[in-house]
Amino acid sequence: MRQGFLKERRWIVAIKKILIYAEVFDGVLLPGYRELLSKAKEIFQGRGAVFAAAYAGPRNAVIAEELRQSGIHELYVMNSPLLDLYHPEYHLTALEMIVREADPDVLLITATRAGEEMSAALGVRLKTGVTAHCADLVLSGDGELTQMVPAFGGKVVGEIFTPTTRPRIASVKSGTFMAADLDAEECRETEVSAAPLDALNPSVEIVGFEKRATKKMPITAADVVICGGYGVATRENFRILEEVAEQLSGAIGGTRPALDAGWIEDESGMIGTSGRTVRPKVYIGFGVSGAAHHVCGIKDAGTIISVNQDPDAEIFEVSDYKAIGDARAVAQALRAHLARSGDETAPRINP
Numbered sequence: 001m002r003q004g005f006l007k008e009r010r011w012i013v014a015i016k017k018i019l020i021y022a023e024v025f026d027g028v029l030l031p032g033y034r035e036l037l038s039k040a041k042e043i044f045q046g047r048g049a050v051f052a053a054a055y056a057g058p059r060n061a062v063i064a065e066e067l068r069q070s071g072i073h074e075l076y077v078m079n080s081p082l083l084d085l086y087h088p089e090y091h092l093t094a095l096e097m098i099v100r101e102a103d104p105d106v107l108l109i110t111a112t113r114a115g116e117e118m119s120a121a122l123g124v125r126l127k128t129g130v131t132a133h134c135a136d137l138v139l140s141g142d143g144e145l146t147q148m149v150p151a152f153g154g155k156v157v158g159e160i161f162t163p164t165t166r167p168r169i170a171s172v173k174s175g176t177f178m179a180a181d182l183d184a185e186e187c188r189e190t191e192v193s194a195a196p197l198d199a200l201n202p203s204v205e206i207v208g209f210e211k212r213a214t215k216k217m218p219i220t221a222a223d224v225v226i227c228g229g230y231g232v233a234t235r236e237n238f239r240i241l242e243e244v245a246e247q248l249s250g251a252i253g254g255t256r257p258a259l260d261a262g263w264i265e266d267e268s269g270m271i272g273t274s275g276r277t278v279r280p281k282v283y284i285g286f287g288v289s290g291a292a293h294h295v296c297g298i299k300d301a302g303t304i305i306s307v308n309q310d311p312d313a314e315i316f317e318v319s320d321y322k323a324i325g326d327a328r329a330v331a332q333a334l335r336a337h338l339a340r341s342g343d344e345t346a347p348r349i350n351p
C-alpha cells in the first residue's frame with residue numbers, strides 16, 4: 001500500500017528555498033530560530049538551497065543585523081508598530097504576506113505558543129500541509145523533506161511528506177535541534193509592505209504579557225531532571241519526587257498524564273514533543289512508560305535512569321540504568337538515602 005503511494009507520488013518541485021520564522025519576544029530573538037536554521041543547513045547545504053528568514057515586528061536595527069549575520073541569504077521583514085506585541089491576527093497576516101513574497105518551498109516555525117497557532121492557521125490560509133511538533137527532519141532519497149512525528153499514541157514514528165502543495169510547513173519545539181555556529185553569508189533584504197495590517201479589524205486587543213513568577217528551576221537548564229509519569233499515581237507521591245529533585249539541586253518535570261493530573265503546573269514542566277526537550281547530565285524517570293512522544297524529549301540526556309514496575313517497560317530500552325520496582329518505594333528510599341548522606345557523601349553530578 002505504502003509502496004504504491006511512494007511510486008505514484010509526484011513532488012511539485014525540488015526544495016530550493018527554506019524560510020525560517022524568526023520569532024522575537026521581549027526584544028530578544030528566540031533560540032528556536034538558530035536551531036532550525038542549523039538543522040536546515042545540515043540537511044540542505046550543498047544542494048544549492050537558499051536560506052531565508054522572516055521577521056515581523058517593529059523596526060529593530062539590532063535584530064535585523066543579528067538576522068543578517070546569522071547565515072541566511074535572504075531576509076524578509078515586515079515592520080509595523082502593530083506587530084510590537086504578538087497578536088494572532090496581525091502576526092498571522094504579516095507572516096502570510098511574507099511567505100507569499102518569499103515563495104519558499106519549506107517554512108520552518110518554532111513550536112512556541114505563537115508558532116503553534118500561526119503554523120496551523122497559515123496552513124489553512126495557504127491551503128498547504130502542516131506537520132506539527134516534528135521530532136526530526138530528514139531528507140529522503142529523492143530529495144524530499146521527511147517530517148518525523150510520533151504517531152498512534154507514540155507507538156511508531158511516522159514519516160510525513162507534503163507532496164503536492166507548498167510551502168511544506170513544519171513546526172518544531174525549541175531544543176529539539178542544536179544551534180551550530182554558522183558563518184554569515186551575503187544577505188539580500190526585502191521589506192514587505194505592512195499596508196494589509198491597517199485593513200484588519202482584529203477581534204481581540206492585546207494589552208500586554210505577564211511572565212508567570214516561579215522559583216522552580218526550569219527543566220531545560222538543570223543538570224539533573226527528575227521526571228514523574230502516570231505510574232507515580234498520586235500528587236502525594238509526586239511530592240516525594242519534588243523533594244528528591246531539590247536534594248539533587250535538580251528540576252522536576254513530568255509526562256503528559258502527569259500534567260493532565262495536575263502534578264506539574266503547566267506545559268513548561270512537560271517533557272516531550274509537545275513539551276520541552278531536555279539535555280540534563282542525568283534524567284531519572286519514575287513510572288514513565290517510554291512512549292515516543294516523551295522519549296523524543298530526553299534522547300540527548302547524558303545518563304537515563306528509569307524506575308518502573310514493569311520489567312518490559314519501553315523506557316528501559318533507552319535507559320542506561322533500570323530499577324524494576326514501585327515508583328513510590330524507590331523514591332522514598334532515594335530521598336532517605338540523600339537525607340542521610342548529607343552534603344559530604346551525597347551523590348554529586350559534576351558540572
Ligand SMILES: Cc1cc2nc3c(=O)[nH]c(=O)nc-3n(C[C@H](O)[C@H](O)[C@H](O)COP(=O)(O)OP(=O)(O)OC[C@H]3O[C@@H](n4cnc5c(N)ncnc54)[C@H](O)[C@@H]3O)c2cc1C
Nearest residue numbers: 154229230231255256272273274275287289293294309327
Ligand atoms: C500528539 C501527542 C503529543 C504528545 N506529547 C507528549 C509529550 O510531549 N510528552 C509526554 O510525556 N507525552 C506526550 N504524549 C502522550 C504520550 O504518547 C504517552 O501517552 C505518555 O507519554 C505516557 O505517559 P506516562 O508514561 O506517564 O503514562 P503511562 O503510559 O500510563 O505509563 C505509566 C507507566 O508507569 C508504570 N507504573 C505503573 N505503576 C507503577 C508503579 N507503582 N511503580 C512504577 N511504575 C509504575 C507502568 O508500567 C507504565 O509503564 C503525546 C501524545 C500525543 C497523541
